[in-house]
Amino acid sequence: MTDILASYSLGAIRAFETAARLKSFTRAADELGVTQAAVSWQVKSLEQRLGQPLFVRRVREVDLTPAGERLARAATESMALLRAALSDLVESDEGVLAVTTLQSLATHWLAPRLGGFQLAHPGLAVRLETSHAMRDLSRGEADLGLRSGAGPWPGLTSHFLMPFVQAPLCSPDFLASAGGFERPADLLKATRIGNAREWAIWFEAAGVSPPDAVAAPRLEADAQSLEVASAMAGQGLALGSPIFFAPDIAAGRLVQPFDIAPSYGGGYWLVYPEERRRVRKITAFRDWILDAVATDPAIVRYPARLAP
Structure with missing residues (x-):
């Protein structure tokens, strides 16, 4: 029996897979480093060989027909396997x-x-x-x-x-200056660092219902490490992962006042x-x-x- 793949161009299948994934002949051409006309011609030749349309052409993009969706799934998986194999051989x-x-x-x-x-x-x-x-x-x-x-x-x-x-973390000096914290509710009056919503989750897990007028955190950064660095410098309490900062807690650079670390x-x-x-x-x-x-x-x- 003749191999059916021998009847089809690998270039045409690659052009189809790229256009199907990006939903655009123009973007497919940019990725493949060819012209939009070349992609269109390759896809058209594949459709002619199959005797059925694979795309519904629109003004700025294309959509797959049911036949196109079926072929696209197999083509994307096959191309991914081929890319992986080639990469692993380099x-x-x-x-x-x-x-x-x-x-x-x-x-x-x-x-x-x-x-x-x-x-x-x-x-x-x-x-x-x-x-x-x-x-x-x-x-x-x-x-x-x-x-x-x-x-x-x-x-x-x-x-x-x-x-x-996450759990509240602070420096030993900050804890001493605050006179210690006996109950989780004591943290409502302390200087806090971080996201207000995340603090609300911690207070809820600790069984504390914050009053309507509670001071918002004084500092919020886009990285947990920056917030905890501020806490380590004595600027307040920050929410941080007791997993990430376990060495600092063990070494005494940070203190975890309460063993309450809810999942976020x-x-x-x-x-x-x-x-x-x-x-x-x-x-x-x-x-x-x-x-x-x-x-x-x-x-x-x-x-x-x-x-x-």
Whole structure:
């Protein structure tokens, strides 16, 4: 039997997959580095070979027909597998693991532990990127990611790492100057740092109903690490993760007045493309980080929240 794929141009299928994913011949042309007319011609030739339309042409974009949707799902999956296979065969890529993550997670939990991973895998260099932007792992913008949220993410294999919990933290000097805190309600009168809504969640978990007129936090930053740094400098109480800042608490640089750390929903996850789940450098990092999570005493303190 003749192979049906031999009857179709790979270039036409690639042009179709790109246009289907971007819903535009023009954007597909930009991504492929060809003209819009070339993309249109390739798609038209594929439609003629199939004897049915794949797109509904509109003024500024295109929509898939039912037949186009069916083919697009298979084409996107196949192209992703092909890209992954080619990437994994490139020798220069084999020795580098690109990880995208969040700043607070990278600074306070991941970076201090990465030395252990690199000692276990001396032939593998780690390229760490911290960004709030969500990289497209399916297109090779990074090998894997550490993300926050509730999941799942379509097309990605995900592993839950740790919960998103927060507790009030302050410096020993600040605690002394305040005369200590006997009850959670005492924090209503203290200088606080951070988001008012997040503080309201903590007070509710502590069984405190804030009065209508309660002072708002004096400082709010776009990163947990900045807020806790202000608290460490004696400027007030900040909400921070007792997991991230466990070393500072243990060393006495920070104090956690109350062992009340409610979950703020979701948590932190390891994610990577499903089609790359067997790539050796990804499985090596996966096994290492899951073991690190399972043996971290600060994470183990919250066993009831170790599931999404």
